[in-house]
Amino acid sequence: MKIPTEEGALKNVKKLLKPLVEKRRRDRINQNLERLRILLLEILPNEKLRNPKVEKAEILESTVQFLKARSPSADHWREYQAGYQGCFQKVLHFIQANPDISLERRAVLVGSFSSFTSLCRPSPSLMVADLVETGPSSGLNPVSAATVKTPALTQSSAASSSSSSSRTTGQKSPDTAAQLPPPAPLSTSKTQESPEDSVLLNQNCLVWRPWS
DNA sequence: TATGTCACGGGGCCCGTGAC
DNA sequence: GTCACGGGCCCCGTGACATA
Incomplete structure (x- = not known):
């Protein structure tokens, strides 16, 4: 039976922590997508954006459309x-x-x-x-x-x-x-x-x- | 039931940083 | 210069859930 060293324990902690870090990262992405949806909702007449469950791809597409339309060619x-x-x-x-x-x-x-x-x-x-x-x-x-x-x-x-x-x-x-x-x-x-x-x-x- | 979307977790890559 | 290490990120497989 191998007793885990301090270093091994540290690695274990980090291994356990990684999913949490990754979750926080995904949360940040989703939070900002939500903010983007709300901002776009105020500007664009896109009914799909009213649905809080709208697809992320839809939010990104709307953003691209908005930015394209905004800048004169x-x-x-x-x-x-x-x-x-x-x-x-x-x-x-x-x-x-x-x-x-x-x-x-x-x-x-x-x-x-x-x-x-x-x-x-x-x-x-x-x-x-x-x-x-x-x-x-x-x-x-x-x-x-x-x-x-x-x-x-x-x-x-x-x-x-x-x-x-x-x-x-x-x-x-x-x-x-x-x-x-x-x-x-x-x-x-x-x-x-x-x-x-x-x-x-x-x-x-x-x-x-x-x-x- | 088939299909699409999403969240989750694990593996691995890339890059910056410090030690040598 | 190079090697090891850590952090951030991306990718992939999997399962849950919603919808047609």
């Missing part, structure tokens, strides 16, 4: 930004092409448009991508109109940055440029200005950028 964003930037570029072109407008007034007009930037505020990931491209001190840069990025390009670089951050553990914040992959090179986005206009803008105007 990237396509919608792209369309919105493209439209907004298209309008702005037309106005910009009009200002540039009008010989009756002095250089000072052109600068004032462009600056005035910048006060509307909050209407086209991009998602944080887009702003981060822009930060990477232009540097933190960019603000209103004296740049040519040719540097007005196409929405598609901006979106693609943002997408790459967000996908890379999603692979991290979540402890790194995406707000520093060093943690992001190098930005895609700027495409030669075609604007309708003449070379002279471009030079003009380089020298005299602050170009408003809707994402800054």
